[in-house]
Amino acid sequence: MAKKKKAPKSNIGKVFSVGMQLVGAFGVIKQIKEARGKNDKLELADAVISAAAVVTGFALLIRAMRETDDELTEADAL
Template sequence: MAKKKAPKSKAGKIIGVGMQVFGAIGVMKQIKEAKGKHDKLELADALISAAAVVTGFALLIRSLREEQDDHAEIEEL
């Protein structure tokens, strides 16, 4: 399985966070529609999509924190 590369620049990471936010909005709409229809299969799909958004957001936050730690180490030298 190919590993997805994280954006390398800070601007790219910020854009990634914005994309995750838009993804979260879409998932929330999907969940609301599935609940309104009482469709368990659509709701399960929406919840899995929500897990993907949360995971992507966590990965971006981790990479931003690692970047901050790298800058702090360089400043200490």
């Protein structure tokens, strides 16, 4: 079974995770522009798949942050 990644516990970890996703997004944008400029369909397909990976990473990060917030809310309610 695959291990579930834990959400970053510290604020620094959360900021670092968001920063890494943003760097990845800018890299994908650059890759797409270069592929379109060369009119290279294979590179463009690779860039689109990379973009999907970045979007998925953002979604996982948001979900992890929400779960952490839910845990904190539940702890405060007790």
